[in-house]
Amino acid sequence: MVTAGASLEEARELAERALAFHVEGLIDDGEAVPAPTSLKQVVADPVNRELTTIMVPLRTR
Incomplete structure (x- = not known):
């Protein structure tokens, strides 16, 4: 993921939001959340x- x-600090905050949004989408779609790299x-x-x-x-959340 790139932000x-x-x-x-702003890039870090945006990265945290993007990661949370992505993981929530995976969960909502019933997909597995991969282990961290x-x-x-x-x-x-x-x-x-x-x-x-x-x-x-x-x-x-």
């Missing part, structure tokens, strides 16, 4: 080398 913001796996992917990676918690 962007005017600041790192480790930071090690994320940074090992060459596609992610040009990005700033942050981990965000899943906050559910």
Whole structure:
């Protein structure tokens, strides 16, 4: 998942919202919620080398 913001804090907040929305959609559709990807796996992917990676918690309602 990729988000962007005017600041790192804004990007983090948008990422948390997007993650929660995505997981809620999976649950609503009766799909399994996948296990989190480790930071090690994320940074090992060459596609992610040009990005700033942050981990965000899943906050559910």
